Amino acid sequence: MNKLFAWQQEVGQKLMRNHEFRCHALLLKGKKGIGKFIFARFLAKSLLCMQPDVDNAACDKCASCGWFEQHTHPNFALVIPQALSAVLGNHTEYVDNSAREEVDGPTVSDKTKKKPGQQIGVDQIRRLNDLVYLSGHQDGYKIVLIYPAEAMNAAAANALLKKLEEPPEKTFFILVSHQPRRLLATVRSRCQQINMPIPDTDTAVRWLKQQANDSNAAQNMSALLAMTGYAPLSALSFQENIKQHQQFIEQISAVQQFDPLALAELLQNQDLTMTVDWLQKWCYDLASCQATGKVRYHPHLAGRIGVMCQQISQQACLAFINFLNVRQPLSRHPVNGRLFLEEILINYGKLIVSSSCTPDFV
Ligand SMILES: [Zn+2]
Known part of the structure; x- marks a missing residue:
């Protein structure tokens, strides 16, 4: 066995x-x-x-x-x-x-x-x-x-x-x-x-560390596991995308510098469904942090999420999550991937500066 x-x-x-x-x-x-x-x-x-x-x-x-x-x-x-x-x-x-x-x-x-x-x-x-x-x-x-x-x-x-x-x-x-x-x-x-059983976090992290090629990668395993919803095989395959994911998070958490069109251009060749999934998890954590003070997918970024979620409207955040949930199935067959991404990111941009105005998707 x-x-x-x-x-x-x-x-x-x-x-x-x-x-x-x-x-x-x-x-x-x-x-x-x-x-x-x-x-x-x-x-x-x-x-x-x-x-x-x-x-x-x-x-x-x-x-x-x-x-x-x-x-x-x-x-x-x-x-x-x-x-x-x-x-x-x-x-x-x-x-x-x-x-x-x-x-x-x-x-x-x-x-x-x-x-x-x-x-x-x-x-x-x-x-x-x-x-x-x-x-x-x-x-x-x-x-x-x-x-x-x-x-x-x-x-x-x-x-x-x-x-x-x-x-x-x-x-x-x-x-x-x-x-x-x-x-x-x-x-x-x-x-x-x-x-089929799901491993507890310790078992999953231990297994992931055994798979890691180097000690640096091993250190990130807990974060990887969280980002993929505590599914170890997803976490392992996610390693390939870790750099792109870090860049993505840097971009979407830089409220003042956020540029939806530039980011859409950067991401246009990346799997669209994966991008939407990343944004869904990020927004889930923003909403969760607002409601309960806890984050699920990005525990290593809890501080940044804590600051950011205080600046956005709770109603707009939940509305944007609904908007993403509706768009998510369409991401597999978009008529125009670039436009699809631009629409989502422009709306996200409205969300993160929404404290003083109501975004279109609310
Ligand atoms: Zn045999």
């Missing part, structure tokens, strides 16, 4: 030791960034392993484990949105092809420049038919891993439901979800649901 995170050992041992699954599908649910996908892969690999160890964990030596790592296992299918194929890299051969056909196929041939799909489409679920309805390699167990399950569109979810209602033999579905409420209730009810 060495490859599971420390905070997953208990749930891992429970599932792996007995293999006592109550149905043909498992739903691993919990916050984003706590290692659910890695856990699901570990479970799938172990279930497929030909010579599992005493805990039923994968041996890492047999042919099956080799195929699994090379992404060529004939009895395993990974179903993900095309947009995730870049993030998940080599894990995606099986689904990458089907997802790409969905985007570039004849029905949407004029949209070949379309962004990678964020959804799991019905064709991806239908493509599983050969795997789940024919006997698997050496008559073995077949595993389908769907991540994240809430990315399935309505047609895909219904196609999956049919499979869950009449489960194919020797087939096991593992659904992983950050937002299980977005799944069909009928899909959820046909799965054995597992709440």
Whole structure:
């Protein structure tokens, strides 16, 4: 069980030791960034392993484990949105092809420049038919891993439901979800649901420090963890953006010098959804500090936030947060990214000088 995170050992041992699954599908649910996908892969690999160890964990030596790592296992299918194929890299051969056909196929041939799909489409679920309805390699167990399950569109979810209602033999579905409420209730009810654990802060910081390349990086881990909502894997990947984030905070907290158009130009090539997320967390802390004196995401900047929040209107701050919440989903598909960003930052500029006037978005 060495490859599971420390905070997953208990749930891992429970599932792996007995293999006592109550149905043909498992739903691993919990916050984003706590290692659910890695856990699901570990479970799938172990279930497929030909010579599992005493805990039923994968041996890492047999042919099956080799195929699994090379992404060529004939009895395993990974179903993900095309947009995730870049993030998940080599894990995606099986689904990458089907997802790409969905985007570039004849029905949407004029949209070949379309962004990678964020959804799991019905064709991806239908493509599983050969795997789940024919006997698997050496008559073995077949595993389908769907991540994240809430990315399935309505047609895909219904196609999956049919499979869950009449489960194919020797087939096991593992659904992983950050937002299980977005799944069909009928899909959820046909799965054995597992709440995936979140590490306590000490455990998460200890793990992050082990991953750090140098001691300077290790010192920042508590702050990183807070900035990403206490999800350790999100904190680790956030390191890549830490410098940009620091610059961003410098800019948006410099009330007198704040220049929304210059900042929009600076940020125009950065992921828009990430920028909106940063601003949402910053404004959440401003509002929280006003209301309770506490900050959640930027505890290392509590002093600066404390001073700044006294200068802005509480009503305007809450209204701006609502404004951001409405804009946030649009950030994935803006008509014009630069204009979208300028609008948000101009309104933010009005917020931070709002003590004497009422901004437009109130
Ligand atoms: Zn093995």
